[in-house]
Amino acid sequence: MDFGLSPEQEAIIEGVAATCRRFGDDYWRDCEAEARFPREFHRAMAEGGWLGITMPPEHGGAGLGVTEAALMMHTVARHGGGMGAASALHINMFGPHPIVVHGTAEQKARWIPALVAGTDQACFGFTEPNAGLDTTSITTFAQRVPGGYRVNGRKIWTSTAQVANKIMLLTRTTRKEEAARPSQGITLFYTDLDRSRVEVQRIPKMGRAAVDSNMVFIDDLFIPEEDRIGEEGRGFSYVLDSLNPERILIGAEAVAIGRDALERASRYARERVVFGRPIGQNQAIQHPLAECWAGLESAWLMVMKAAWLYDNGRPCGAEANTAKLLGARAGYEACLRAVLTHGGMGYAKEYVVERLLREVMINRIAPVSEQMILSFIAERVLEQPKSY
Template sequence: MDFGLSPEQEAIREGVAATCRRFGDDYWREVEAEARFPREFHRAMAEGGWLGITMPAEHGGAGLGVTEAAIMMHAVARSGGGMAAASSIHINMFGPHPIVVHGTAAQQARWIPPLIAGTDQACFGVTEPNAGLDTTSISTFAKKVPGGYRINGRKIWTSTGQVANKILLLTRTVRKEEARRPTEGITLFYTDLDRARIEVQRIPKMGRAAVDSNMVFIDDLFVPEEDRIGEEGRGFSYLLDSLNPERILVAVEGIGIGQDALDRAARYARERVVFGRPIGQNQSIQHPLAERWTALESAYLMAMKAAWLYDRGLPCGAEANAAKLLGGRAGYEACLQAVMTHGGMGYAKEYVVERLLREVMITRIAPVSEQLVLSFIAERVLGQPKSY
């Protein structure tokens, strides 16, 4: 069992970190204050070839696995950019996976190269106000018409909708009450975000102001048939292809943010002198920080195990969900302890940790709640009856 990175993986980590170092705390403070998408960072990552790390080589990508994507996103999240940095490129890592697995050769040739180049930006239209995590209860409907579909409905928490020109859109083509099973009659599209037919309303939120979240209103949007991914009615199964990678990536992002916060807290504890001694000399400061380190390292091992399983085609649902749970919690607890270590200055924007705490909260909430993770593990691993 090898816990080290290969030379190629180490090169990914170092290369991503080098790009990220070009964007310091002042940059991320500025884009948050202006609620402005970090275009310069997005462009730098595209120019470095990082947006295509999991994309097929025949379309200009690196053709690597979720393990390498996790190494990359961990480095991004640990760089100081937090979820603002991670979320600006996150969807490139998992969102297009249904295209890679189920798209036709013509669709892949049309859609993938612009995503790798960063000239196309996609958003993810899945969650709905009245469905939440009950994805089979979505009501956005695609009606078959000559040459394609006409779509009407609403989505919520659609990230990057303000800057995207493409949308990965989950719809119903058979209403739930008319389908043989709840998971049937769901169809997936990747199409232009036509702002004449799609209204995108920004949602004010507690953190990650640089990367927008939105309510999306779809009114009689025509989508050509060639923009449908795979077969009509099988979109739910296609969506599952991206769920475990997303959980793994969110886990390592939460861990990376927590490690960044922990590094800042440890440095502050060494430098801050009170009553004639550095506060880090006090065990009441040392021990909570040390505990946070152990939790972050443990969560990282689970996340990398899940990625290892996924890349080998082995079952990894329990591990991916556990990694998301552990990574989100470990990252949050580390950020909280970092704020507490800074004392009053932890509440000041100057020291960054307050932003990291606000942003790491996302990794506990999305893309799946901790309660559903625990229900999944109880049912699938421990053999308990389904509780919901």
């Protein structure tokens, strides 16, 4: 069993890190304070070719796997940008997967190169106010009309909709009560974000202000038939293709944020002198930091295992969900401990750890709750009866 990285994977880490080091704490502090999308960072990553790491080579991508994407996003999130940096990019890692798998040759050629180049930015309209994690209960409806569909409905927590020019939109084309099964009658589109028909309202939130989250109101939006992905009514199964990679990347990013916070806390503990000695000499400081290191390392192993399983075509649902669960918890605990290690200064924006703590919270909440993950594992691994 080899836990080492290949020279190519090491080169990915170093290349991404070199770009990330150009954007220091002050840059991310300003983006957060101004609620400003990190366009300069996004452009630099696009120019480096990193936005297409998992995209097909024939459309400008690198054609690499989820393992390489996880290494990339871990590196992105570890250099002070946290989820602000990660969320500016990671949609490109897993979001377009339904296009890659189920799109036509014409659709791939039309859409993927612009995503890889960073000239198109996409947002994802999946979640709805009255449905939440119960995706089969969405009510946004696409009515078939000559040449395409007319869409009406609402979405919530749609990230990057303030800056996006494209939207991947999940709708119903058959109402739930009329479908043979709840998962049927759902259709997926990738189309222009027509702001004359789509109103985007920013949601003020706890952290990650640099990357917007929004309420989206869709009023009689026309979508041409050529912007439908795959068959009408099968969109739910297409979305499932991207769920495991998404969970793996969220876990990788959470571990990275935790490692960043732990590194900052360890440095502070070595340098901060109270009562004539560094506070890191006290076991009350040492032991919690050491436990955070152990937790982060354990979570990272699960992230890498899940990524390896996915890239090798093996079932990985339990492992991908566990990577997200453990990564988010370990990242959160490390960030919380970093704030406590800094004491009062941990509450100050100067030392960054307060922002990392606020940002890593989202990894515990989204895109799936810890309770749903535990129910999934209980049912699929431990063979317990379905609880919901």
